[in-house]
Amino acid sequence: MAKQLSLDIALLQDYVTESDLENLQAKVSAVRESLLNKTCAGSDYTGWIDLPWSVESQLPVIKEIAAEIGDRADHLISIGIGGSYLGARSAIDFLADPLLGNDRVVYFGHHIGSDYTASLLNFVQQKNVYVNVISKSGTTMEPALGFHLIREALAKKYSRDELRTRIIATTDKASGVLRGITDAEGYRSFIIEDDIGGRFSVLSPSGLLPIAVAGYDIEALLAGARDMAHICKSEAAVLASDALTYAAARYLLFQKGKQVEILASFEPSAHSIAEWWKQLFGESEGKERTGIYPASANLTTDLHSLGQFMQEGSRCLFETFFTITAARARVPIHAIDDDADQLNFLADQSVEFVNQQAYSATSYAHYEGDLPNMTIRLAKRDEYTLGQLFYFFEFAVAISGLLLGVNPFDQPGVEAYKQNMFALLGKPGYEERRAALAKKIKGE
Numbered sequence: 283m284a285k286q287l288s289l290d291i292a293l294l295q296d297y298v299t300e301s302d303l304e305n306l307q308a309k310v311s312a313v314r315e316s317l318l319n320k321t322c323a324g325s326d327y328t329g330w331i332d333l334p335w336s337v338e339s340q341l342p343v344i345k346e347i348a349a350e351i352g353d354r355a356d357h358l359i360s361i362g363i364g365g366s367y368l369g370a371r372s373a374i375d376f377l378a379d380p381l382l383g384n385d386r387v388v389y390f391g392h393h394i395g396s397d398y399t400a401s402l403l404n405f406v407q408q409k410n411v412y413v414n415v416i417s418k419s420g421t422t423m424e425p426a427l428g429f430h431l432i433r434e435a436l437a438k439k440y441s442r443d444e445l446r447t448r449i450i451a452t453t454d455k456a457s458g459v460l461r462g463i464t465d466a467e468g469y470r471s472f473i474i475e476d477d478i479g480g481r482f483s484v485l486s487p488s489g490l491l492p493i494a495v496a497g498y499d500i501e502a503l504l505a506g507a508r509d510m511a512h513i514c515k516s517e518a519a520v521l522a523s524d525a526l527t528y529a530a531a532r533y534l535l536f537q538k539g540k541q542v543e544i545l546a547s548f549e550p551s552a553h554s555i556a557e558w559w560k561q562l563f564g565e566s567e568g569k570e571r572t573g574i575y576p577a578s579a580n581l582t583t584d585l586h587s588l589g590q591f592m593q594e595g596s597r598c599l600f601e602t603f604f605t606i607t608a609a610r611a612r613v614p615i616h617a618i619d620d621d622a623d624q625l626n627f628l629a630d631q632s633v634e635f636v637n638q639q640a641y642s643a644t645s646y647a648h649y650e651g652d653l654p655n656m657t658i659r660l661a662k663r664d665e666y667t668l669g670q671l672f673y674f675f676e677f678a679v680a681i682s683g684l685l686l687g688v689n690p691f692d693q694p695g696v697e698a699y700k701q702n703m704f705a706l707l708g709k710p711g712y713e714e715r716r717a718a719l720a721k722k723i724k725g726e
């Protein structure tokens with residue numbers, strides 16, 4: 283097993299010391315045991331703990347369907363939102379060419395933007411596509427509407443039999459409107475198990491099918507996750523486990539008034555990882571009027587926009603840097619004869635070296651500006667390493683949420699906007715709420 287991830291907490295030193303972390307050992311051990319024994323709050327949703335193993339029996343079918351899509355279509359339209367979207371997207375964006383991306387998978391149902399929708403519906407008319415509609419509940423408005431529209435569009439170009447081949451659903455085994463449509467139409471489907479919550483589902487068929495269609499090695503991804511799971515499950519000492527150290531450090535920073543965490547990366551390919559991480563931590567911890575607000579920054583780009591605030595604004599922030607030790611490509615910098623741009627002092631260095639120095643410069647500047655920071659270092663940008671990262675964050679957020687005293691596996695607050703939206707849109711059964719909202723909107 284090659285550990286591809288490490289955590290450096292040296293620049294937390296004025297806020298969190300090793301002895302502070304050791305002093306939290308008993309509390310961390312108690313929540314860790316409750317998680318692993320499945321006696322913690324929300325324990326019905328801890329199927330993700332063993333997912334890197336339990337999903338293995340589904341790999342042959344996932345790979346077979348991914349190969350079929352590769353042979354028969356140019357694009358997979360992946361319909362889903364939140365946990366049914368962010369995992370696959372984060373993996374594909376992380377592994378893809380950072381400039382060109384990966385257009386094998388095209389996303390839909392992750393918002394309700396009208397112009398995007400029009401463009402997507404036009405796109406599917408022109409292209410040879412398969413569809414993977416992913417919704418655990420099978421009732422979420424954004425993907426449900428997306429699927430409604432795309433079925434109508436595709437029915438103009440494919441027969442019902444052909445659609446039966448081209449549409450694959452990933453949903454609950456028994457409940458929800460999507461399950462009903464899937465069974466009635468005879469679509470092929472994957473099941474999201476009852477004990478896997480959306481934001482913990484990247485290593486289930488929700489994430490694995492689109493990732494495989496995009497051409498990435500899902501076996502290596504799962505091998506990385508299994509190796510990190512082994513570390514997380516076997517190491518109980520806070521200081522010996524990166525996931526426990528990260529969770530405990532966050533808890534102590536929050537106790538000291540640090541209410542916002544910025545996940546700051548120097549790698550553009552990590553942008554969507556931060557989006558996935560924001561959902562994982564935001565939905566898991568932000569409840570009962572507590573929790574650390576998860577934010578993100580793309581560096582060095584955002585040093586020229588958010589950098590001023592990070593250096594000198596309100597001190598409610600802490601920062602977690604995310605770096606990749608070995609870039610895939612070395613881009614050398616050469617001297618030029620007249621040194622007109624005065625950059626010859628960089629001669630014989632590389633772009634990667636400049637980026638690494640930018641990280642060091644920033645972490646020390648922020649530390650000196652009273653912005654405590656830690657760093658998650660990934661050895662490289664590949665599937666195995668990403669599997670370790672996914673599991674590391676899932677385990678850490680479970681510990682972190684339990685330390686805060688919340689159920690990390692539910693998301694009751696997400697319902698509020700949905701109820702209002704259904705009422706305003708006139709969904710049957712929401713008449714009373716619609717009347718109450720209408721009064722509020724009129725200012726009565």
Ligand code: PA5
Nearest residue numbers: 364365366417418419422480481
């Ligand atoms: O983490 C979660 O459970 C949520 O964010 C869901 O993933 C999101 O709301 C989408 O739900 P569904 O897959 O039921 O359409």
